[in-house]
Structures are given as structure tokens and as C-alpha cells.
Amino acid sequence: MGVVSSSIRDQEAETLQPEPLPTVPRTELAISARRLRKVFEDKIAVRGLTLDVRRGEVFGFLGPNGAGKSTSVKMLLDLVKPSSGDAEVLGRPIGDLQAKARIGFLPEHFRFYDWLTATELLRLHGRLYDIPPEALRHRVPTMLETVGLSPHSKKQLRHFSKGMLQRIGLAQSLINEPDLLFLDEPTSGLDPVGRRLVRDIIKSERERGATVFLNSHLLSEVEVTCDRVAFIKAGEVIEIRDMNSFAEGRNGIRARVTGISEDVLLGLHAFASSVLCDSELLTMNLNGPELAPRVLRYLVEHGVEVFEFTPVRLSLEDRFLEILGADHGL
Amino acid sequence: MTHAWIMAGVTFREAARKKILWMALAAGVAFLLLFSLGLHFQMESFEDNHVRGFVRRQAVSGILMMGFYAIDSLVVVMTVLASVDTLSGEIASGAIQAIATKPVSRWEVLAGKWLGFSFMLSLYIALMVIGIDTLAHFITGVAARHILRGFGLIWMESMLLLSVTFFFGTWFSTLTNGVLTLGLHGLAFLGGWLEQAGALTHTPKAVDVGIVASILMPSESLWRRAVFEMQSPLTTALNFSPFSGASVPSPLMIGYAALYLVLFFFLAIQRLEKRDL
Numbered sequence: 001m002g003v004v005s006s007s008i009r010d011q012e013a014e015t016l017q018p019e020p021l022p023t024v025p026r027t028e029l030a031i032s033a034r035r036l037r038k039v040f041e042d043k044i045a046v047r048g049l050t051l052d053v054r055r056g057e058v059f060g061f062l063g064p065n066g067a068g069k070s071t072s073v074k075m076l077l078d079l080v081k082p083s084s085g086d087a088e089v090l091g092r093p094i095g096d097l098q099a100k101a102r103i104g105f106l107p108e109h110f111r112f113y114d115w116l117t118a119t120e121l122l123r124l125h126g127r128l129y130d131i132p133p134e135a136l137r138h139r140v141p142t143m144l145e146t147v148g149l150s151p152h153s154k155k156q157l158r159h160f161s162k163g164m165l166q167r168i169g170l171a172q173s174l175i176n177e178p179d180l181l182f183l184d185e186p187t188s189g190l191d192p193v194g195r196r197l198v199r200d201i202i203k204s205e206r207e208r209g210a211t212v213f214l215n216s217h218l219l220s221e222v223e224v225t226c227d228r229v230a231f232i233k234a235g236e237v238i239e240i241r242d243m244n245s246f247a248e249g250r251n252g253i254r255a256r257v258t259g260i261s262e263d264v265l266l267g268l269h270a271f272a273s274s275v276l277c278d279s280e281l282l283t284m285n286l287n288g289p290e291l292a293p294r295v296l297r298y299l300v301e302h303g304v305e306v307f308e309f310t311p312v313r314l315s316l317e318d319r320f321l322e323i324l325g326a327d328h329g330l
Numbered sequence: 331m332t333h334a335w336i337m338a339g340v341t342f343r344e345a346a347r348k349k350i351l352w353m354a355l356a357a358g359v360a361f362l363l364l365f366s367l368g369l370h371f372q373m374e375s376f377e378d379n380h381v382r383g384f385v386r387r388q389a390v391s392g393i394l395m396m397g398f399y400a401i402d403s404l405v406v407v408m409t410v411l412a413s414v415d416t417l418s419g420e421i422a423s424g425a426i427q428a429i430a431t432k433p434v435s436r437w438e439v440l441a442g443k444w445l446g447f448s449f450m451l452s453l454y455i456a457l458m459v460i461g462i463d464t465l466a467h468f469i470t471g472v473a474a475r476h477i478l479r480g481f482g483l484i485w486m487e488s489m490l491l492l493s494v495t496f497f498f499g500t501w502f503s504t505l506t507n508g509v510l511t512l513g514l515h516g517l518a519f520l521g522g523w524l525e526q527a528g529a530l531t532h533t534p535k536a537v538d539v540g541i542v543a544s545i546l547m548p549s550e551s552l553w554r555r556a557v558f559e560m561q562s563p564l565t566t567a568l569n570f571s572p573f574s575g576a577s578v579p580s581p582l583m584i585g586y587a588a589l590y591l592v593l594f595f596f597l598a599i600q601r602l603e604k605r606d607l
């Protein structure tokens with residue numbers, strides 16, 4: 001845990017950091033983003049994404065609609081030009097053709113030339129990946145089989161349902177056996193069988209050794225598939241969670257405080273991977289359980305009135321609702 | 331570059347699959363048949379009325395030019411209609427996202443599409459322009475003066491409009507793109523007639539306005555140069571055709587049009603490379 005730094009606030013709190021973040025050699029990273037930011041006219045879509053994704057992990061990018069998930073992925077894929085910041089994908093700069101050859105992408109709401117048949121679509125995408133025709137002859141039917149579209153191989157896309165389009169979109173994202181697979185809301189438009197298919201595909205991609213980056217607004221979707229999950233809201237990563245670590249959930253602190261200033265709040269980032277203050281209620285996810293007394297002392301020493309200070313186990317769902325709830329009037 | 335050829339192939343197949351190509355071909359063939367039939371009856375009527383060979387040739391030459399004019403208009407409409415949606419439509423629908431994330435440069439996507447349309451339009455123009463000339467020659471013995479130059483200029487007009495719709499397609503929606511491109515062409519068209527009328531009535535200011543319109547959009551200039559190359563000077567002089575030789579676009583203007591075509595092509599690439607998809 002703690003390999004990852006999240007959101008721009010971490011950098012601002014860097015001087016207070018008790019110990020430096022362990023660094024992972026860049027070659028082991030599938031994605032390494034540094035302060036990626038995108039502003040559309042006056043709307044900040046992504047505030048400053050700093051993120052490392054290791055090779056071989058299934059990484060969830062979880063947040064409500066409009067949080068900036070698609071924009072983030074599009075920046076990593078060179079579809080959207082960042083306003084500032086930079087990133088490396090598969091060890092190469094954004095947009096590098098060699099890296100792109102090793103990437104698969106399922107866009108949100110997959111749409112394509114509706115006059116192509118399923119087979120023609122896959123063959124075209126295979127050719128754009130420079131896969132030799134002999135290899136494609138075998139791979140295209142296999143891919144159609146995988147996504148359950150074999151009976152519709154000769155049907156034009158114009159006759160496809162939303163779910164079928166999503167399935168053929170999945171197939172084209174897998175046709176090059178990618179090292180890094182981006183899935184943007186892959187289960188949208190899919191029935192339960194289709195959702196199961198997506199889950200199985202993610203599982204087999206992980207077994208194959210691929211890195212998967214999964215965008216979703218559904219907790220249930222990332223909960224079962226992901227190794228780590230980043231919560232994103234209003235263009236900002238709020239927290240990154242290791243799904244396999246048991247200790248993680250026990251580091252929560254819920255406190256009732258008054259008189260806390262912005263500066264003191266910022267200082268808390270030295271101890272916690274996330275800090276959320278909603279009027280009097282302060283919720284934190286500490287970097288370790290042993291930090292609790294130090295946090296309390298820090299608060300008191302900085303003139304904060306503490307009425308309640310309780311270690312809690314924050315479940316993923318608690319956290320998600322908390323993040324959603326802070327100013328998301330659901 | 332192989333990717334550009336793949337895109338060109340898809341674009342060409344799209345035209346074939348979407349039936350644009352076939353509709354245009356059917357319309358073109360129907361036009362050629364009608365035109366031949368008309369010419370045939372015209373010849374019969376000349377025969378019946380004992381029209382002299384000299385007058386006959388001039389009259390046929392005038393009719394042939396109107397035929398070329400109709401073809402030129404068809405080509406303009408075809409070019410714009412076929413290509414107006416290709417970039418803006420795919421950007422709006424998101425279809426381009428699946429292409430642009432492949433190991434393909436954006437310029438290859440654009441150049442490939444351009445080549446695909448260019449190939450289709452070239453076939454169409456060749457069929458129509460060479461077709462009508464051959465038919466006229468066969469039926470009446472009269473043909474265009476420099477048919478290949480005429481073909482080249484009409485072809486260039488089509489490629490120029492293609493580059494312009496590609497350029498606007500990287501900036502605007504399909505509808506805006508169509509309105510802008512046809513609007514500019516309409517301006518050039520009016521400017522062209524104004525220039526001719528101005529030259530005939532010795533109104534230099536009108537000629538100037540026409541030239542400015544041609545600089546803004548040189549598409550119509552290419553057509554007027556094509557007429558000049560195809561029509562016999564005698565037909566022009568005797569006013570047997572509505573296309574006067576009063577103010578013919580200079581080779582400089584043709585060079586400018588070529589530059590314009592290339593410039594818009596590269597501006598389209600530059601814009602596509604830069605924009606969000």
C-alpha cells in the first residue's frame with residue numbers, strides 16, 4: 001500500500017509527509033500520470049491527475065457521472081489533449097504509436113460504421129493494428145465467439161442492439177491481445193449475462209498478464225474485479241484503495257470538530273490518504289493505525305476543538321457513499 | 331502510410347455500401363442517356379431544317395458546354411454531399427475514437443479518407459466528362475477542344491471542394507460544414523457571373539468584386555477556365571454559348587486554386603491533429 005499518490009493535494013502536503021512514497025521503477029508501470037489536467041472552456045473536467053498503475057493489475061476508476069473518468073482515459077489515449085501535465089503509458093509518452101499498438105480501448109457508448117458486418121469490423125481493426133491477415137482469419141471468429149456474437153458474424157452493425165454493439169466493441173478492444181486494456185463503462189447497455197461476460201473477460205485478461213483500467217460509476221462492478229480502486233469526484237482523485245488489503249478498512253477515523261482551518265486540513269494529508277470535511281464531520285483514511293494518536297495531538301495543537309474521535313472501519317460502500325454524498329444531493 | 335490506404339479502402343467501400351456511389355452513377359448515366367437523346371433529336375431537327383454545317387457545329391458546341399456545366403454542378407454537389415459528414419459525423423458519434431486509438435496517426439486517417447473520396451470522385455468525373463464528350467463526338471462529330479484539360483480542371487475543382495469540406499469538418503458540425511462550403515461555392519459562383527457581366531459591360535469594379543470572390547473561393551474559376559479550354563474560340567466569339575470568354579481566369583488563378591487546395595488539406599490535418607476527439 002502507499003505506492004500510489006493521489007490528487008494534487010498530496011504534492012502540496014509533500015513537505016509534511018512522514019516518510020517518502022516508495023517508488024516503483026517506471027518500467028513496471030503501465031500508466032504513470034503526473035498532474036494531468038483538462039479544462040474545457042471554463043469547466044474543469046480533470047483537476048490534476050497523478051496516478052501510477054502497475055503492470056498486471058486491474059485498476060478501477062470509480063466515480064459518479066461527470067466526475068472526469070472518461071476525460072482522464074481520453075487524455076491517456078491521446079484523444080483529448082491535456083491542458084497541462086503529462087503521462088507515460090506503457091513506458092512511452094502519450095500518443096506514441098508503439099504503445100498504442102499494445103493498447104486496447106472500449107470507448108463509452110461504442111459506435112462504429114453501421115454498414116460494416118461484425119466480421120468486417122474486427123478485420124478492419126485488426127488490420128489497423130497491423131495484425132497479419134493469416135492471423136486475423138483465425139482470431140476474428142475466436143473473438144466473436146468470446147463475446148458471444150458468432151451467430152451474428154455476418155450481420156451489419158445497423159441491425160445490432162445496444163448490448164450487441166457493446167460486445168463487438170469489447171471484441172475490437174481485445175483483437176490485438178493488448179498489454180493494457182481501457183474499458184470505459186463496459187457494462188452499460190448490457191444485460192446480466194453481458195455483465196458477467198465483462199467480468200469474465202477482465203478476469204481472463206488479468207490471467208493473461210494484461211493491465212486493465214476500468215472506468216465505472218458502479219461500485220458493484222469494480223468491487224468484484226479490481227485490485228485497486230481510485231475514487232474520483234469533480235475531477236479529482238479523492239482516495240485510492242487496495243482491494244486486497246484487509247488492514248485498509250480499519251484505518252478510518254470519524255471525528256466531530258470545530259474551528260478547523262484550510263491549512264490544518266491540508267496538513268492532515270501528511271497522515272491520511274484521504275481527508276474529507278463536511279461541516280463538523282471529519283472523515284479520514286489514515287496511512288496506518290498507529291497514526292491515530294498523532295493525528296489527535298496535531299488537531300489539538302492546532303487549536304481544533306475535538307468533540308469526538310472514533311476509529312472506524314470504513315467499508316468500500318461507506319466510502320463511496322461518503323464521497324458521493326459530500327455535495328452530491330442523491 | 332499503409333494505414334492511410336486501409337482508411338482509403340474503407341472510405342471507398344463505405345461509399346459503395348451506402349449507395350451514394352451507385353445513386354450518383356445511376357443519375358450520371360441517366361443524364362448521359364438523356365443528353366445523347368436530346369443531341370440526337372437536335373441533329374434530326376438540324377437535318378430537317380437544312381441548318382448549315384458551320385452553324386450546326388457552333389450550336390452543338392454550345393449545347394455540349396451546357397452539358398459539361400450540368401456535369402460540373404453534379405460533381406460539386408456529389409463532392410460536398412459525399413464527404414460533408416465523414417469527419418464531423420464520426421467525431422460527433424465517437425466512431426473516430428476507435429480508429430484514432432489504434433497505432434494510426436491522425437494525418438493518416440484524414441489522408442486515407444481524402445484518398446478514398448478522391449478515388450471515387452475521380453472515377454465519377456472521368457466517366458461523366460469523357461463519357462459526354464465521346465457521346466457528343468459519336469452523335470454529332472463535335473467534341474471539346476481540350477478535353478483532358480477540361481477534365482483536369484473539373485477534377486481539381488472537386489478536389490478543392492473536398493479539401494474544404496474536410497477542413498470545415500474538423501471544426502464544425504456536418505450541417506455547418508455543408509452550409510459553409512456550399513455558401514462559399516455559391517459566393518464564387520455569383521462572383522464568377524458578376525465578373526463576366528462586368529467584363530462584357532466594361533465595369534471594372536464588378537470585375538474586381540468577382541476576382542475577390544474567386545480569391546475567397548476559387549472553385550468556380552476552375553470551371554470557367556475549363557470552359558475556356560474546352561469551348562472553341564469561335565463558339566465563344568459568336569455567343570453560341572452562355573459562357574463568354576470575356577474574363578477568363580488566368581493561369582495564375584489556377585495556380586492559386588492549386589495552392590488553396592493543398593493549403594486547406596494541410597490545415598485540415600493540422601486541425602485534426604490538435605483537436606479533442
Ligand SMILES: Nc1ncnc2c1ncn2[C@@H]1O[C@H](COP(=O)(O)OP(=O)(O)O)[C@@H](O)[C@H]1O
Pocket residue numbers: 040041043044045063064065066067068069070071072
Ligand atoms: N468536450 C467537452 N466539452 C465540455 N465539457 C466537457 C467535455 N467533455 C466532458 N466535459 C465535462 O467534463 C466533466 C467530466 O466529464 P467526463 O470525463 O465525461 O465524466 P465521466 O466519464 O466521469 O462521467 C463533465 O462535467 C462534462 O460535462
Ligand SMILES: [Mg+2]
Pocket residue numbers: 066069070071108184185
Ligand atoms: Mg464517462
